[in-house]
Amino acid sequence: MRTIKKYFFIFLFFIFSINFSFAESRFGELTEMFDERMRGKDNQWVRPHPGPFVWNKIENKQGNFSWEEADEYVVYAQNHNQTIIATIWPYSNWEQKSCKRKKGRSPFGKHFSKYLSKPCSMDNYKTFLLALIDRYDGDGSNDMPSLTKPIIYWEIMNEPEYKMFFRGKEDEFVEIFNFSSKTIKKKQKDSVIVMAGAAGMFPENEKFWKSALPKIKDNFDIANIHHISTPEGKCDKEFWVDEFSGLLKKLKINKPIWLTEAMTGKCKVIPTYVKAFANGAEIIIDVGVNAPGMKMSKKSRKKLNEFISDYDGFESIKLISKKKAEFKFKDGSSKTLDF
Numbered sequence: 001m002r003t004i005k006k007y008f009f010i011f012l013f014f015i016f017s018i019n020f021s022f023a024e025s026r027f028g029e030l031t032e033m034f035d036e037r038m039r040g041k042d043n044q045w046v047r048p049h050p051g052p053f054v055w056n057k058i059e060n061k062q063g064n065f066s067w068e069e070a071d072e073y074v075v076y077a078q079n080h081n082q083t084i085i086a087t088i089w090p091y092s093n094w095e096q097k098s099c100k101r102k103k104g105r106s107p108f109g110k111h112f113s114k115y116l117s118k119p120c121s122m123d124n125y126k127t128f129l130l131a132l133i134d135r136y137d138g139d140g141s142n143d144m145p146s147l148t149k150p151i152i153y154w155e156i157m158n159e160p161e162y163k164m165f166f167r168g169k170e171d172e173f174v175e176i177f178n179f180s181s182k183t184i185k186k187k188q189k190d191s192v193i194v195m196a197g198a199a200g201m202f203p204e205n206e207k208f209w210k211s212a213l214p215k216i217k218d219n220f221d222i223a224n225i226h227h228i229s230t231p232e233g234k235c236d237k238e239f240w241v242d243e244f245s246g247l248l249k250k251l252k253i254n255k256p257i258w259l260t261e262a263m264t265g266k267c268k269v270i271p272t273y274v275k276a277f278a279n280g281a282e283i284i285i286d287v288g289v290n291a292p293g294m295k296m297s298k299k300s301r302k303k304l305n306e307f308i309s310d311y312d313g314f315e316s317i318k319l320i321s322k323k324k325a326e327f328k329f330k331d332g333s334s335k336t337l338d339f
Contacts, residue, residue: 026277027308028085028285030261033072038288040082044312047085047155047260047285048073050106055092055128056113062094062124065131071144074136078149085194085260085285087155088132090176091115095124104167107292116167122179129183137188155194155260156180159226161208162199170208174215181219195220197260200227200236201243213251223248223255228287229265233294237267239276239284258283263293269300270307270339274325277317311335 028045032038040046052058052070059065077084089112096115104116119125134142138150160166160173168176173196181193195216198209227239236243239259248255259281264272276284287293289301296304314327320336328334 024313025083026283026312026314028083028283030285030288030291031073032288033069033076035290038290039076040080042080042082044082045085045283045285046077046082047087049087049261050089050108050112050158051087053086053132054089054113055095055125056089057111058132059092059128060094067135067144070132070135074144074147074149074151078147081149083149083153084151085153085155086136086151087158088129088180089113090119090125090129090157090180091117092119092128095120102167105164107164116163116165118168118172118176122175125176126179126183129180130187133184133187133191137191139188152188152190153192153194153222154184155196155224156184156220157196159199160196160212161205170212174212177216178219181216192222193220194222194258194260195224195255197224197226198244201225201240201247206243206247210247210251213248213253217251217253217255221255223253223257224260225257225281226261227259228261228263229267229294231294233266235263235265235267235272237272237275238279239272239281241276241281242279245280256282258285260285261287263287263291264296264300265294269296269304270337271323273304273307274317274319274337274339278319278325307337311337 025044028047029040030049031040031046052073057069058067091113093114096117099120101115101117103114106112106116135144136151138147156177158165166173177196184191184193199205225240225244227236229235239262241257241259245257257280259276262284273284311327313329315330316328318326320326323339325337325339326334
């Protein structure tokens, strides 16, 4: 009888883990609190970008932690039933000055860190990282006051193959990533680690990730690709998901794929979303209405919102033909879409 009970609880835990690690929505947006139109939709994913989870913002001076901005994002997400994907940026001015790192140049301006290199001291970084996880892990100890929805999804860094986001070598990125993941996992057992987003699958991106992915594959749960169109609107018709999926298969990495930055450019919005999902994307995060770069037209934005309203929460998707897809839902129902 004890054996039966033991396996019954293991089964329940397994089911709970699956449901808990996968929110109901398949959609989300990049968010910024200062812009009312960029705060994300209720009941969806949000990925604050660059977000408040920057070492330099939280620990601007050694030992002096300021949580106001990060708390604001978390409180808003709680109030609107949003699930946060928190991007961790391991940079702080005071820390990198201590070993005379050279300044970098990020696209985020004066409110971001002026330095983008590997931390001088991984112990200093660990102190910040543990404080960050401790505040939002929901374990009841040192949590943000009135925390009701813990942060579970942690994305470690962003597009490290580009110097505008990381001024370092590949092996330094690998060291930071693996160190961060192991630290988070030890502190927060139910955490889900999202790979630093690959900035597309252009040759330079593929070269970097072909080398780096095997070195970090044991330390992330979700594979992550971005698609930002060129200034002229050039785009990939599956948001790079097919190429990225192919790279993962070549490297024998079997992980869920999330697209955490999606910009359509001149591509048609619904066919591109459908093909990305059909090629393996589980979550698609739109860059938002006021993101820099080519804006989605009002007509396309309306189509996307209608698509989300009609098909969000689907369990699986199958292409029936080149222009028709079938969506199946958890209740056993299905819908077809001509696109």
